[in-house]
Amino acid sequence: MIASEYPMDSKDHLPLEAKRMLRSLASEWDDVLDSNALQVIPLKGAMTNQVFQIKWPTNGVARKVLVRIYGEGVEVFFDRDNEIRTFEFMSKHGQGPRLLGRFSNGRVEEFIHARTLSAPDLRDSEISARIAAKMREFHSLDMPGPKNAVLWYRLRKWLKTAKDMATSGEAEAVNLDAVEDEILLLQRKLAGEEHMGFCHNDLQYGNIMMDEDTKAITIIDYEYSSYNPIAFDIANHFCEMAADYHSETPHILDYGKYPDLQERRRFIHVYLSHSGDVQSDAEVEQLLQDVEKYKLASHLFWGLWGIISEHVNEIDFDYMGYARQRFEQYWSTRPVLLSSHGTSPSDGVRDS
Structure with a gap:
């Protein structure tokens, strides 16, 4: 469940593994001024996972991705591997955001420019x-x-x-x-x-x-x-x-x-x-x-x-x-x- 932003200096809320993946992704984008200068914005309305918007400064429009950190204990509700397969299927068929990377307790997704x-x-x-x-x-x-x-x-x-x-x-x-x-x-x-x-x-x-x-x-x-x-x-x-x-x-x-x-x-x-x-x-x-x-x-x-x-x-x-x-x-x-x-x-x- 994803919704509105709320301000918070929350870099420390991201796992180290996720930060490394984000910096690696950003380093491949020519328009990002500093791959280490990521801004982390928690998104309200999540009741299963923690969801964050990640932004980097550029010479133009800021680069954005979405990070999803899986909730503790929620595997009782669904099979995470099945959910990932569904996500990848949807992505290939143009039904949702692209999967940009996975880490042990979450993933990085394309940020959809829609409300x-x-x-x-x-x-x-x-x-x-x-x-x-x-x-x-x-x-x-x-x-x-x-x-x-x-x-x-x-x-x-x-x-x-x-x-x-x-x-x-x-x-x-x-x-x-x-x-x-x-x-x-x-x-x-x-x-x-x-x-x-x-x-x-x-x-x-x-x-x-x-x-x-x-x-x-x-x-x-x-x-x-x-x-x-x-x-x-x-x-x-x-x-x-x-x-x-x-x-x-x-x-x-x-x-x-x-x-x-x-x-x-x-x-x-x-x-x-x-x-x-x-x-x-x-x-x-x-x-x-x-x-x-x-x-x-x-x-x-x-x-x-x-x-x-x-x-x-x-x-x-x-x-x-x-x-x-x-x-x-x-x-x-x-x-x-x-x-x-x-x-x-x-x-x-x-x-x-």
Whole structure:
């Protein structure tokens, strides 16, 4: 997650290995006046990794790269080697920044000369349409390797880890003991609605960049990317509209900002139409319904992530407070969202 700069003299925050790599890169660029004169600017909004913009003085426009230092303990969430392979694949296919170098606990990336979106941007109808079109392109990528949904396996894996790490109070607060049955229920109820695609799985505003001149959208940060039901990825993006990770309380979610029916229908219409095919109203409505149900999976996904992050990540963020909100949304919306499947509203639901 990448966002705005904040001033800080933070050279000492970079590993020595990273500094050596940066100086080596800069020494190969004729326009850099002094390869040792690197300016390090931490970027706000990161909740998995530490991210820095690196600048060098030149005779013209300053040279910039991005350094990503991997968060401690986050390998529990994804396979770093798979993430690197995805990054390199994206780079080769013009879908994101180029990989400039790797060191033991991070990497150096090309700096994209575009702005990172803000929370309000996701509600801008023009920008939202561009995101919908780009998401369709992303989902259509033919990534090497297995093309099976990772969602259900990942939820079970994260649940086991969360149970091992959570205190009894944390587990009780979100009714963690009931989640295993809920994962089974969702997988069973949503079977047959799993139109697959290569999904980003974390499409919040900090992972979307836009060129101010061309308005071209670039999706970045592929740590959580995998094949999954496309409805899950769209649902997750809609849920992210409730977040503002640059507010004074970045963990607080405002579900009053969740897109209304008209906004969701417009997004899905653009998404389905981007391939050039004429989409029927029935197709739009079906995906619209599927997305709303997969919203439940998104709440479990990031709720479990929050519990685990509380115990493995040292970034200043109230992960447990965030997790509680995602679980509260799960338990409170589950009866309505699954009612069309004939699920009893009281089946496994606690008072929220």
